Amino acid sequence: MELKAPEQELSRFRTRVLAAAGFVLFGFCLILARYFYLQVMQHEYYATRAENNRISLLPIAPNRGLIVDCNGVVLARNYSAYTLEITPSKVINLEDTIDELAEIIDIQVKDRRRFRKLLEESKNFESLPIRTRLSDEEVARFIARRYRFPGVDIKARLFRQYPQGELAAHSVGYIGRINQRELAMLEEDPQVRDNYRGTEYIGKTGLEQSYENWLHGVAGYEQLEVDASGRAVRSLSRVPPTPGQNLQLTLDVGLQRVAEEAFGGRRGALVAIEPGTGGVLALVSTPKFDPNLFVDGITVENWDALNTSPNRPMINRALNGVYPPGSTFKPFMALAALETGKRTAQQTIFDPGYFEFGNNIFRDSHAGGRGAVDMVRSLEISSDTYYYMLANDMGIDMIAGFMSKFGFGAATGIDVKGESIGVLPSPEWKRKRFRKPEQQRWYAGETISIGIGQGYNAYTPLQLAHATATLAADGVMYRPHLVKYVTDPQTGTQRKIEPEPVATLGLKPENLAVVRKGMQAVNISGTGANAFRGAPYAVAGKTGTAQVFSLRGAAYKDLSVGEHLRDHALYIAYAPVEKPVIALAILVENGGWGASIAAPLARQVLDYYLLGIKPKSAAQVDTEAGD
Known part of the structure; x- marks a missing residue:
């Protein structure tokens, strides 16, 4: 049996301890340096990001301008109604969710078809309406079961209405949902793009299209404090939207x-x-x-x-x-x-x-x-x-x-x-x-x-x-x-x-x-x-x-x-x-x-x-x- 020299073993042990201590010290220095970098040198940057994560800006769509004839007869106006909306990116199984919603609220085949069309034209993270103009009873039924449907919510939206129906339809025109081509045009100008945050509709034909810049108005926003899960805690400030301009026509x-x-x-x-x-x-x-x-x-x-x-x-x-x-x-x-x-x-x-x-x-x-x-x-x-x-x-x-x-x-x-x-x-x-x-x-x-x-x-x-x-x-x-x-x-x-x-x-x-x-x-x-x-x-x-x-x-x-x-x-x-x-x-x-x-x-x-x-x-x- 070979005997080991105690001094040699002790020397090796000390060397290993010193190496380990050096490694620990080096690691600690790296952590300290990183801490210094994050907390001192990058303090303002991350403080801003933290503040931005804490605060969310919610765009507020402006009230679209009215269109009236030369005697004040209304040809185009707005009204508020509740819509049932789905954010596809937050829903695991879209079809199952819609089927379950249909047990609570009347969702017809045409509603599903329109929703699929909107889904094809929109980005996945956008909130899309599956049913519009809900009754108070339908709103109450959904709210009682909201916990079952993550990614689904009730929203109040402004809808365009043409009270004269077909009368002067070619002159007044109509609005419709912003499509991909129109979205690309809006993205070309940052100022115009920002003004359409929270807006999903744009003039398609007639005066609704030609006077879009006048009728649309200026979007506002609400500054909300949110928690880690993204839920609103309280409202910090609010800049109201500027309503669109009203048009009075020469048309009788x-x-x-x-x-x-x-x-x-x-x-x-x-x-x-x-x-x-x-x-x-x-x-x-x-x-x-x-x-x-x-x-x-x-x-x-x-x-x-x-x-x-x-x-x-x-x-x-x-x-x-x-x-x-x-x-x-x-x-x-x-x-x-x-x-x-x-x-x-x-x-x-x-x-x-x-x-x-x-x-x-x-x-x-x-x-x-x-x-x-x-x-x-x-x-x-x-x-x-x-x-x-x-x-x-x-x-x-x-x-x-x-x-x-x-x-x-x-x-x-x-x-x-x-x-x-x-x-x-x-x-x-x-x-x-x-x-x-x-x-x-x-x-x-x-x-x-x-x-x-x-x-x-x-x-x-x-x-x-x-x-x-x-x-x-x-x-x-x-x-x-x-x-x-x-x-x-x-x-x-x-x-x-x-x-x-x-x-x-x-x-x-x-x-x-x-x-x-x-x-x-x-x-x-x-x-x-x-x-x-x-x-x-x-x-x-x-x-x-x-x-x-x-x-x-x-x-x-x-x-x-x-x-x-x-x-x-x-x-x-x-x-x-x-x-x-x-x-x-x-x-x-x-x-x-x-x-x-x-x-x-x-x-x-x-x-x-x-x-x-x-x-x-x-x-x-x-x-x-x-x-």
């Missing part, structure tokens, strides 16, 4: 309702403008839709019904629909002829019922011809032959140059987004429109149809009303607008949207007088006489019938072609002639003759606005149209 709900009802279920559009200001008095697009359907998130069934309908109710025909103007284009052609010196008021042409150009014959709607026709007479009876000849004499460049001054083929600048610009045909437009060289060439024969508002001509009802209002204002053009005042709900301060003249055309008074006389004759002894017989006010107007497809020389009969292939009925007017206060344009899709369909509709609108007369029913209008 009474006139709007009369105009919409006058269509009697027909497809079409009407725009009425105050000539001296550009204020839009009525903006109609039929068929309509109910904007309330979109407030909680539209159901699949309703969305499919709106989008698959052959009548396409979601399209704002007044701003987005483009149509040939037909004979409503003739007053502007007549004025162009006078202003350019291509015609005088007294100069006559012989109308045989057609115009021959090369190997083509352009026929008049009156087969037998009209004989000698001067300018006033050409408007009164709507002579196509007169304007065939005029268009040929003027040429396309002169026509396009003059019509552009009236805003044809250009955006009017109305304060609602998304208007179409239409088509003001010209050789330059054709070169840009078509690719093949043979298609890009402008042929002289194409100019002939332009003179009667056919051919490539295509404009919105808004453009037609805008041009008519400019004519009524003796060539002073105002930008159309729907908002008259923006009001601060806290102070009551009103900001008036001043009329904005965008051009003065410098038209000769004597030329305007000739066109006015011709348009007035239309409703006294011409194509609009039946509709305005007995009217106690003087109206300058023009009927129009726009061809939808070519009959290749055959006679047109309403009942011989399908409804969607029938001609469009149009009418433009302003009144009273001596001092116009309203100018309008009407289009009835596939309505047939402008004189029998659109003009009687205009009579109802003008009777109401100028005289306050209760309009006739749609059945009465149909009866008169058949006479």
Whole structure:
């Protein structure tokens, strides 16, 4: 047995003890250094983080501004209601949780479907509504069992409501939940992004979209002290939100309702403008839709019904629909002829019922011809032959140059987004429109149809009303607008949207007088006489019938072609002639003759606005149209 030297063993032991002590000392120094770093050098940083963990900022959505008509009738407002909401990131099994909730609160299939759609569009940590507008009884039932549902809570939210329903829906528009595309746009601007904290809805169409920055307001916040589990302990401070601005419109709900009802279920559009200001008095697009359907998130069934309908109710025909103007284009052609010196008021042409150009014959709607026709007479009876000849004499460049001054083929600048610009045909437009060289060439024969508002001509009802209002204002053009005042709900301060003249055309008074006389004759002894017989006010107007497809020389009969292939009925007017206060344009899709369909509709609108007369029913209008 080998004996170990005690001194050697003791030396090894001491070495190990010293090494261990050194290691412990080193570790202690590291801890001390880390402690010093955290508690001294990083004190302010971690103190701030601790304070932030203790304090939570809860965003408070602002109250959205109201929208009212010119007389204070409410078109859009807010109301508060309770919603049942789920935060998916805090729920272990989402489907089981919803099934259990359905035993307490009525959750239908459409609620589940809408929730899944919102889940796809939203971030997982967001609180999403599974049921909205809970009753007090439903709220009480859930609160009694809240402990069973972590990640589920009751919240009070503001909801948008459109008390007039479908009335003026295309003008007012609607709000909807912020989607991913809109969220990305908001994220681009930190200030705008922060203002939408706690807000889940944004304007989607109409004034709700165009005036979003005014209507939304400024978000507030509440500073809350929270415990380690994230539960609120007490409120430390509160910065209230600033409510959105209220909009008072130029729109007259009474006139709007009369105009919409006058269509009697027909497809079409009407725009009425105050000539001296550009204020839009009525903006109609039929068929309509109910904007309330979109407030909680539209159901699949309703969305499919709106989008698959052959009548396409979601399209704002007044701003987005483009149509040939037909004979409503003739007053502007007549004025162009006078202003350019291509015609005088007294100069006559012989109308045989057609115009021959090369190997083509352009026929008049009156087969037998009209004989000698001067300018006033050409408007009164709507002579196509007169304007065939005029268009040929003027040429396309002169026509396009003059019509552009009236805003044809250009955006009017109305304060609602998304208007179409239409088509003001010209050789330059054709070169840009078509690719093949043979298609890009402008042929002289194409100019002939332009003179009667056919051919490539295509404009919105808004453009037609805008041009008519400019004519009524003796060539002073105002930008159309729907908002008259923006009001601060806290102070009551009103900001008036001043009329904005965008051009003065410098038209000769004597030329305007000739066109006015011709348009007035239309409703006294011409194509609009039946509709305005007995009217106690003087109206300058023009009927129009726009061809939808070519009959290749055959006679047109309403009942011989399908409804969607029938001609469009149009009418433009302003009144009273001596001092116009309203100018309008009407289009009835596939309505047939402008004189029998659109003009009687205009009579109802003008009777109401100028005289306050209760309009006739749609059945009465149909009866008169058949006479």
